[in-house]
Amino acid sequence: MRGISFWFFAMGTIYVTIGMLWGIEMSVSQDHSMAPAHAHLNLIGWVTMALFGIYYHLVPEAGEKTLAKVHFAIATAGLIVIVPGIVMALNGTGEALAKGGSVLTVLSMAIFVFTVFRNRAAA
Numbered sequence: 001m002r003g004i005s006f007w008f009f010a011m012g013t014i015y016v017t018i019g020m021l022w023g024i025e026m027s028v029s030q031d032h033s034m035a036p037a038h039a040h041l042n043l044i045g046w047v048t049m050a051l052f053g054i055y056y057h058l059v060p061e062a063g064e065k066t067l068a069k070v071h072f073a074i075a076t077a078g079l080i081v082i083v084p085g086i087v088m089a090l091n092g093t094g095e096a097l098a099k100g101g102s103v104l105t106v107l108s109m110a111i112f113v114f115t116v117f118r119n120r121a122a123a
Contacts (some may be wrong), residue, residue: 005055015049020055026038067111082097
């Protein structure tokens with residue numbers, strides 16, 4: 001695995017490790033109030049990023065395009081914004097980051113949908 005597929009997959013492994021540690025911390029403290037943020041970190045950070053990485057590995061032509069790098073940047077920004085945003089929303093200190101992160105995350109998925117359809121002959 002090389003290029004953008006590596007970066008999506010590698011970052012996914014980092015995000016899931018952080019998510020696991022956070023889950024352990026919640027278990028030890030018996031405070032699961034941040035479970036929605038934890039779930040988003042694992043789902044978007046691990047599952048979605050890893051699936052993006054696998055796709056780009058299987059369809060290397062897609063990963064060689066500039067759009068793949070843009071996709072990685074937006075997907076990463078979305079995750080980095082949405083998780084603390086959900087924490088803030090759960091704490092009642094504002095929803096702006098959660099909303100912004102959601103927009104970036106949906107934009108990331110829109111780029112991926114476009115990429116999949118644009119490269120359907122290569123797959």
